Amino acid sequence: MEKINKIEDLYLNSLLKISDQDEETTQKLLENEGIDGVSIVNKTLKNIENYKFALMEKIAANQEQQLMGIIMGKIDTLMQKVPERITALINSFVQPHAPAFRFKSASYSEDISEVFGLIDPLLLLDQLTAIEQELK
Amino acid sequence: MELIKNKKTLSTQELLDRLKAENWEKLIKQLHYYSLNRLKKFPQVGERFNIVNLSNHFADEAIRQIWTEERIWDVEQYPSLYDFLKGAIDSIRSNFLKSKEVITTTFIDEVIENSAKDSTSDPQALLEAKELEEMVMQIFSSDPEAFQVFDCLKNELPPREISIELNIPINQVYNAVKRIERKLTELRKNITQ
Numbered sequence: 634m635e636k637i638n639k640i641e642d643l644y645l646n647s648l649l650k651i652s653d654q655d656e657e658t659t660q661k662l663l664e665n666e667g668i669d670g671v672s673i674v675n676k677t678l679k680n681i682e683n684y685k686f687a688l689m690e691k692i693a694a695n696q697e698q699q700l701m702g703i704i705m706g707k708i709d710t711l712m713q714k715v716p717e718r719i720t721a722l723i724n725s726f727v728q729p730h731a732p733a734f735r736f737k738s739a740s741y742s743e744d745i746s747e748v749f750g751l752i753d754p755l756l757l758l759d760q761l762t763a764i765e766q767e768l769k
Numbered sequence: 770m771e772l773i774k775n776k777k778t779l780s781t782q783e784l785l786d787r788l789k790a791e792n793w794e795k796l797i798k799q800l801h802y803y804s805l806n807r808l809k810k811f812p813q814v815g816e817r818f819n820i821v822n823l824s825n826h827f828a829d830e831a832i833r834q835i836w837t838e839e840r841i842w843d844v845e846q847y848p849s850l851y852d853f854l855k856g857a858i859d860s861i862r863s864n865f866l867k868s869k870e871v872i873t874t875t876f877i878d879e880v881i882e883n884s885a886k887d888s889t890s891d892p893q894a895l896l897e898a899k900e901l902e903e904m905v906m907q908i909f910s911s912d913p914e915a916f917q918v919f920d921c922l923k924n925e926l927p928p929r930e931i932s933i934e935l936n937i938p939i940n941q942v943y944n945a946v947k948r949i950e951r952k953l954t955e956l957r958k959n960i961t962q
Contacts, residue, residue, distance in 0.1 A: 634960045641953050647922045649806050655927045659798045665943050677797045684836030
């Protein structure tokens, strides 16, 4: 039995080594097993497209999270120095999309997270950075 | 001072870039074949499950796990994605076999280790190789073509080259491959019965 196993190992390992070096052989070996290599590739590529999309969404969400962290940090600092200007700025960004929105210093981090998707965060960041520079 | 080996992992963006740069058409075929080839080491599985479906599932699962970051690619340990995914398939298969209580007395790593080419000068290994060679001759005594194909495969000759070497059509080589496999399965069954 041990010898048969060894012969079989030798056979399977040889096929694997050949397949690793030669794509055409891999395709034919799959066919030899009744597996349609082309259809396997197409089906898997379709799945990969979905995974790729989900991964890209995850990256975008991470970036948005990071951006929000930076914006919040700047708002925190600037609210200590020029609260009226920051309140007016935030309201000017959000109210065109959500007229009922009123920036409240007590709960602004929650308020902004809720409407973050409505505003242009990069533009807001630019303006906050400009105020920051001005105050230096 | 304690030495800590850092795991080199990729950020999600780096992972996406690396995965996008791979030749997936080639990789998918290689992984599916790898999965099937390794699963054949466990003939008990073939008696209970559809081995082709199962091996496809293992390969697909390994691919899914890396894309969803469920399995983290340590690029330091596995610079090649193919090697990493082969490891993932081994692990998925091993977990499956354990969950189905398939008794595995031989592990793949040992198999690869034990079946290294007999280029050693160790007399014991040479003797063993000779014995195996004789046994192979005996097994395929009624099918000299299968024996020749087996011999060529053992020397890692691809079927295209075997076809030229033996002056037979390539389909005949693949038919011989099927016969070799059938014969080995049959022998194993006869011994275990």
